[in-house]
Amino acid sequence: MTPRTTAILSALAEEQQGLLERLQQPRRVTRAGRDFWLGDLHGQPVVLALSRIGKVAAATTATTLIEAFGVQRLVFTGVAGGVGPDVRVGDVVVASEFVQHDMDASPIFPRYQIPLYDRERFACDVDLSALLSGAVRAGGYTLHQGLIASGDRFVSAAEESRLLQEALAAAGHAPLAVEMEGAAVAQVCFDYGIPFAAMRTISDRADDTAHVDFPKFVTEVASRYALAIIEEFVRGLNTMHPT
Numbered sequence: 001m002t003p004r005t006t007a008i009l010s011a012l013a014e015e016q017q018g019l020l021e022r023l024q025q026p027r028r029v030t031r032a033g034r035d036f037w038l039g040d041l042h043g044q045p046v047v048l049a050l051s052r053i054g055k056v057a058a059a060t061t062a063t064t065l066i067e068a069f070g071v072q073r074l075v076f077t078g079v080a081g082g083v084g085p086d087v088r089v090g091d092v093v094v095a096s097e098f099v100q101h102d103m104d105a106s107p108i109f110p111r112y113q114i115p116l117y118d119r120e121r122f123a124c125d126v127d128l129s130a131l132l133s134g135a136v137r138a139g140g141y142t143l144h145q146g147l148i149a150s151g152d153r154f155v156s157a158a159e160e161s162r163l164l165q166e167a168l169a170a171a172g173h174a175p176l177a178v179e180m181e182g183a184a185v186a187q188v189c190f191d192y193g194i195p196f197a198a199m200r201t202i203s204d205r206a207d208d209t210a211h212v213d214f215p216k217f218v219t220e221v222a223s224r225y226a227l228a229i230i231e232e233f234v235r236g237l238n239t240m241h242p243t
């Protein structure tokens with residue numbers, strides 16, 4: 001059977017570090033000004049990459065993973081601001097779908113609709129997301145599954161978060177979390193027909209203390225979460241896709 005390579009896209013270097021230390025036969029390849037790490041993780045061929053920050057940077061990384069490295073599935077790990085009513089710092093959200101909260105080509109297209117795609121949301125792969133959710137549960141973390149909103153903005157004020165959620169709700173969108181890359185990667189994976197799953201550890205509540213909570217959480221906690229969950233996920237891939 002041809003090995004099916006999995007891309008593991010991390011938002012933060014801290015999240016990638018543990019995976020990199022466990023990578024067997026690591027080989028670094030540079031493309032598009034980015035480092036890609038090829039190797040085996042628990043018997044699965046993987047490529048590790050950093051998404052960088054924001055929708056365009058993440059889309060470039062995802063496209064390179066697909067075009068230059070031929071990955072056949074993509075999983076994303078990062079942190080996010082919790083906006084769902086009971087989504088707390090330290091919880092984990094596995095995305096079912098993504099919306100871009102800063103997409104607005106109205107009145108030409110309805111607000112939030114991605115022009116020429118005739119849709120407002122991109123869905124994640126059901127099987128891959130179920131595997132990821134199982135890995136989150138196995139670690140004993142509090143899991144939420146649902147919509148995530150992405151945009152090129154770090155949401156760092158309660159009022160800003162309220163307005164953003166109010167506008168989304170008016171169009172029928174109730175996100176659990178906000179971040180800056182997922183919807184772009186979901187769109188690229190949709191374009192290529194590549195299964196995609198994403199998890200976000202909640203680092204802050206996207207409110208007035210977000211700028212303090214975020215760096216503290218990133219250095220102290222996020223890396224441990226990502227490593228434990230992704231290792232369990234990759235072990236699960238061995239059952240789903242034996243090499």
Ligand code: ADE
Nearest residue numbers: 079080081154155179206
């Ligand atoms: N990632 C983590 N926290 C975030 C926030 N508050 N806004 C956008 N992206 C984030």
